[in-house]
Amino acid sequence: MSSIMNIPHMLKKIRIEQWTVKELIHKIDNNEISKPRFQRKKKWDKHPKNRDDSKPPNPNEREYIEFLYETENSVHPITFGQETTPLKIRFSNIDGNNRINALKYFVVKPFKIFPEYLKDIEALINSLPLSEEYKETLKDIFKNLSYNEIINFKYKSYFIENGHAGLYKKIQIYRDTFEPVEDKLKTRLKIRGEDNFDTCVKINVNLFEGYTIDELCKIFEDINKYNTKLTETELLASQLFNETNFEIIDETHKAELEKQIKKYYISKAEGEVLECYTHDTTKPINAHEFIVGFQNYCNEKYKDIIEKNDEKGVGLYYKIWKALYLNFTSTFTTENVNDFLNKITDACCIFNETIESIFTCKINDKLFNKSCKEKMKSLKKNNIYVIITAIIGFRDKNTDRNDIINNISKCLLYHFMVNDLKNKDNKEVTDNFKLYDSITYIAGGGHIDALTKNILSEPYIIIDKLTDTIFKNLIDVLYSENNNPHEINKSNKRRTLKFFEKILMLIFYKEKMPSNLLKNEFSLEHIIPYSCKYEGDLDINRIGNLVPIIGAMNSSRGNKHIDEYSKTADGKDFCKFIIDIIPESNEYDKIVAYNKNKKNKSAPVIINNELYNNMCAKNEETYKQNFIDCMFKKKK
DSSP states (O other), X not given: OEEEEEOSSTTOEEEEEEEEHHHHHHHHHTTOEEEOTTSOOOOOBSSOOOOOTTSOOOOBHHHHHHHHHHHSXXXXXXXXXXXXXXXXXXXXXXXXXXXXXXXXXHHHOHXXXXXXXXXXXXXXXXXXXXXXXXXXXXXXXXXTOOHHHHHTOOHHHHHHHTTOHHHHHHHGGGHHHHHHHHHHHHHHTEETTTEEHHHHOEEEEEEEESOOHHHHHHHHHHHHTTOTTSOHHHHHHHHTTTOOOOOOOOHHHXXXXXXXXXXXXXXXXXXXXXXXXXXXXXXXXXXXXHHHHHHHHHHHHOTTTOOOOOSSSSOHHHHHHHHHHSOSTTOOOHHHHHHHHHHHHXXXXXXXXXXXHHSOTTSOIIIIXXXXXXXXXXXXXXXXXXXXXXXXXXXXXXXXXXXXXXXXHHHHHHHHHHTTOOOSSOHHHHHHHHTTOTTOOOSOHHHHHHHHHHHHHOGGGGTTTOOHHHHHHHHHHHHHHHOOOBXXXXXXXXXXXXXXXXXXXXXXXXXXXXXXXXXXXXXXXXXXXXXXXXXXXXXXXXXGGEEEEEHHHHHHHTTSOGGGGGGSHHHHHHHHHTTTTSOOHHHHHHHEEEEEOTTSOEEEEEOOHHHHHHHHHHHHHHHHHHHHHHHTTOOO
């Protein structure tokens, strides 16, 4: 059934038709329908997910098929562009990709959509006197039958034609037992228990005939412009489809982008039932492909910094583009595109240098570097957005490269350290410190966009308030929160160190150690042994009782006297570099005594809690001041 509506153009017309599901599937199988490059990737899940009542339910394939069983009509049309050639009529899917995928998947794998329909037949199989291997094979056969295969199922022909002759011989005597269960299964899959789904259900179809690919792209955009389920990035893919009036000058960049764009379309095609667009290097790159390809290229090069482009919200590089060039309309010129390539490449390089300057690869990966770098993964899109625009702003102001690295380091470390606050006892204190976190996430696209525009012109606003006093106060609060004195039997577990503790010791170690010693594996040593007995309340794990030590030295000391470090030439040299932290022997002896235990071995005992806490407080002040001196380039 079809009707034709003529529109004011000689060769253009819109037809409204109804196809059966069977006709639609035939066109898919015959490669008559393709998915154009601007069409988004399918999103529906197979089944409903656990629902949050505060959010609208997500569409899924099962519920769509159930809807079709109830209505026998798609109601909402699926839209195609139609191209007629002397050899073939071809269709380009403009709207309805999720529904097409749901229909195709159901017809091919109905029991993946309705697995409970197999309950009776699986129970019957389990009751048969067959080997477990035969039972599982038989269950798998039914699970993977297509709609037409189960509706037209004939035992002998199916098993023989599909290489299961041996299994057929085993079960043919149970054929009469299977038939009523099989008939019940077929009935459940039919409309009202009578008609076949694929011939009874009608799909409403809009056909746009005689339209160019650019016009079809505009139709896709117009259909989805006010559809809240389409993200801004997905809409931009269609809006920028025809923005190709630019040239990438750097051939290396261009070659890398071509590779990423090819990967992008391969990824978009995964799991799709329609023939999908593949990247054609003879065609010009459009603006959307440029943005996506460039971000994905940077992701491969700087995985700790740049996330892979996704379709959620507005992509990171789209955000930065808009901040730099104010909008997307008519701004993708050769000048802007190459300016963007250069600015982002430079900013990513500086950002990467910043991370490496903090988390140097020479430091023991297991102890510090790996766990500290995990913090980078906690940064959200808007955090990175602010940092990248700040770097670009600094570069536009001709700020010294080392100063940029130092400024970004301050912002990052403050952000991570603020997140170590427990926020339990005094939320007001935590909230006050967060006011100085210039890269923290703040909801609202308008706010973050306005902020980044200001940062581009005045980048120093991200560090103006981050004074040494603010850092000192924050570290003091963190010290206080994490110093938890307790009786010796209350907790005998070594606690996991917070980021701020690791970074304070990491920077101390980097600052004090010569480069040749930085190559050693090292660990954190308790200055006063962890196994010490003591009376009263104290925290044996507080940061002031910890010091970075070369791993071999730590193992050789155990719980022995602090002088154990100096018994080798290497140990004696090493101790010179941490003299600010390790107490002199006479000071150590005032804190710890070694008594004989039941096994006649020396066992350390803390004999003066006050001196222990004084030592820890002094060391914590040393770690803090060293950090401040390094961050604010103070001479010692």
